[in-house]
Amino acid sequence: MTWKKRFLRVTHLLFLILLLVQLLPDRSAKDVHTGALIAFAVGLEAAALIGSFLIKKAESLSLLLDIAGFIFVLLTVWSLATAKFNILNDVLFPAPGKVLAQFAEDREKILINIRSSLGITLQGFLLAAVAAIPLGLFLGWNARLGGAATYISKFFSSIPPIVYIPYGIALLPTFRSVSVFVIFLATFWPVFAGTMSGVMHVDQRIIDSAKVLNVRKPEMLFSVILPAALPQIFLGCNQGLSVSFILLTSAEMIGARDGMGYYVKYYSDFGDYTRTITGLLVIGIVVIAVTFLFNQLQHYLLRWKK
């Protein structure tokens, strides 16, 4: 990459525009925490510049700069619509600086809630994967049962898992166990269906290749069929993961004592919209972070694919 390609990027211009906009007088009567906004913007710009020095791959750098640029534009528009021109209702729509300041103030509380939410999701998700993948492998490999199991899993995966919540509450002792149970059910069926379809669609030529090598049955299942079905298994896992997050947040809004869904619901009940929006943004960021990490894992495990 040339020097120009590396540093002459539109993102930096967007950063400057955001700063210039902050010179406009505030129209909102409420405290808008312009300082917090500027501190955040400078931090993000610094990260973008450090990235420009260190990142070698052109696509990765572009991704970072595009995301940073998007955030600068979002903050500029948000800031104009709230603090600067007060177009939106300033009770329902706090200024960006205020949300950022709130985030800084509540960071410990938020961290505890994230940990609780992630713990439940991971536990439900991992339990489902550990149960669904071997079962899917076994049933998919067994041609006769596989056909019936496909329809059965279609039946169960069409039921919105949220309907299990009342049963969970009636049968299980704690809210946490109910959440884990619901996420388990929500993840189990897509992962199970993905695994089975993966196993049933393994290229016959690959199976023949393994047969002529005289691969024994357990090795056939775990060294041949499992890796061959892995792309489809990941498809199911991705589906399960995104359903899990939506469900967990909904579940936490119904009856939890902690977690990000609870945080949002609790403060919106009090009309504290600054914290409500802070919570929503945090949920979005956590989902993106988990998805990113999961994609990295997928990318690594499927590195043999073209």
Added chain:
Amino acid sequence: MSTNKIEIKHLSVDYTERGKRFNALHDVSFGVGAGEFVSVIGASGCGKSTLLSVLEGIYQAADGSVEIDGHALHGTGRERGVVFQHYSLFPWMTTRSNIAFGLKQVRHDINRRERLKIADEFLGKVGLEGFGKKYPSQLSGGMQQRAAIARALAMDTEILLMDEPFSAIDAKNRVNLQELLLSLWEGDSPAKRKTVVFVTHDIDEAILLSDKIVVLTAHPGTVNEIVPVPFARPRKRDELVKTEEYGKFRNRLLSLLYHDVGERIGGEEVII
């Protein structure tokens, strides 16, 4: 007692497609001597690949039998190594892991490190030194087939079954691969040579490599003729193809291959 390594007797194979039964092979009989290189050629649809599937043990014959060393063949076996046209290698394993995985199935006496050492040695033999850590998708088709050959050779089976291994390779690389296979096979002393059954539709490939060529006729697949290849070993392609005998022999095979096509067209009174 036959002295042949592989003895195919009155083999018939049916296969079902969309509920209809077809007779893919009918009353096919021939033998393959120990250390002999035999090619099976024929037009597409003559059942040559089906025949090999039976020898591999993944397809069942409807009638007749196949014997290896005088024992009836049942399913796949450790004495047979196979190279397919596609997907001989597992795409999720590196080339050396692929070879090591094959070795693991036949040799339980050595550990993983020794298996990988043998894998690297055989990768060197097929000209893939330094490509051990690549995945099949990172290699060209020709290199993938080299690796597949390396695995079959590393497993050191007595019999090698090859199902159009070079058919999907471009012309230039195909020639290179044929010469590699020829030199590796001829490189063993005659007593230690592997018994090879090689399926192809390429006449020149069959002549260059084989001791004997089995010509199949289609619908249903039957043996038209079994032709011994009269050229001395070791063979050199460049010298061989220039000789008059080569041209004559090639023409004879061509007429055997297409004789039935002409007959059928003639039978329907079509004038070309």
